[in-house]
Amino acid sequence: MAARHVITGLLIIVCPISVYGESVKMPPKASLLWTADQQRMVKSGDVSRGKELAERCSHCHGENGIGVEPEVPNLAGQLAAYTYKQLQHYKAKGPRNHNPMRRRVSRLSDQDMADVSAWYASLEPAAPDLSQPSVPEEIAKLVKTGDQKRGLIACAACHGERGEGGPIDTPAIGGQKLEYFITTMQLFSQFERARDVYNSMCNLTTRLKDEELRGLASYYARLGGGKLATK
Ligand code: HEC
Numbered sequence: 001m002a003a004r005h006v007i008t009g010l011l012i013i014v015c016p017i018s019v020y021g022e023s024v025k026m027p028p029k030a031s032l033l034w035t036a037d038q039q040r041m042v043k044s045g046d047v048s049r050g051k052e053l054a055e056r057c058s059h060c061h062g063e064n065g066i067g068v069e070p071e072v073p074n075l076a077g078q079l080a081a082y083t084y085k086q087l088q089h090y091k092a093k094g095p096r097n098h099n100p101m102r103r104r105v106s107r108l109s110d111q112d113m114a115d116v117s118a119w120y121a122s123l124e125p126a127a128p129d130l131s132q133p134s135v136p137e138e139i140a141k142l143v144k145t146g147d148q149k150r151g152l153i154a155c156a157a158c159h160g161e162r163g164e165g166g167p168i169d170t171p172a173i174g175g176q177k178l179e180y181f182i183t184t185m186q187l188f189s190q191f192e193r194a195r196d197v198y199n200s201m202c203n204l205t206t207r208l209k210d211e212e213l214r215g216l217a218s219y220y221a222r223l224g225g226g227k228l229a230t231k
């Protein structure tokens, strides 16, 4: 009797994997679901305490929140809610998998994360990077109107007209590092970075061609950081 239960249990665990096989991508782990308490904590994050905590981040993310290497994202001027959510994603391991970041956040409490997020939100976002090539009209069209045929919603509809970020935790992307931008979009398209609750970035990136992805990265690097949508 007991043995039969064990076998049934094993089948339940193994079946979904063998049925879906490797050809079907499983959605990544669910992302943080906000509670009212967390939102309140992030809104009242302590900037000066956050500044102290961020000293241990600055050899990579810079004193002023501008990443020192191409693959290190800029955090300056980012919406605090978005930064907080990503720190939780690294800590939980799975929604975002990155060992160096996980080590840095593993001992941060929720309050520490709220404070450090408030500090980065208070900094001046990156200036336009005009060393990046200007982009063809079709790229600007993707940003402003999307592409109905492919079911692509305009980037600006969620990320704001100037890439300044949008509702709740939709990140500012204006002025983001080109290399980081491309890598992270690829992670979304391979379903290796957590979706937001609606899965929007994963679905969207799988429909973009490589050259469009590069063009979009260039567009936003050249744009520079816009004004914050919300504090
Ligand atoms: C050793 C270098 C290094 C250190 C130190 C470091 N980071 Fe990072 N951080 C990175 C890299 C590289 C990435 C991009 C990882 C990825 O692709 O997911 C990143 C990503 C992030 C992101 C995601 C940004 C986005 O736009 O999604 C946040 C937020 C962040 N780091 C905050 C911090 C904080 C806060 C600290 C200090 C407690 C810290 N980091 C320390 C290298 C570092």
Ligand code: HEC
Binding pocket: 031, 073, 085, 142, 143, 153, 154, 155, 156, 157, 158, 159, 169, 170, 171, 172, 173, 176, 181, 184, 185, 194, 195, 196, 200, 201, 204, 216
């Ligand atoms: C339906 C809303 C929506 C649309 C449309 C959308 N995004 Fe996003 N985007 C999001 C959300 C929400 C996130 C944050 C996901 C998370 O929590 O990891 C995000 C994250 C990103 C990131 C990661 C930022 C970082 O710092 O790591 C980039 C880059 C990005 N989007 C670019 C784009 C581009 C380019 C387009 C247009 C082709 C686009 N997005 C369209 C909602 C959207």
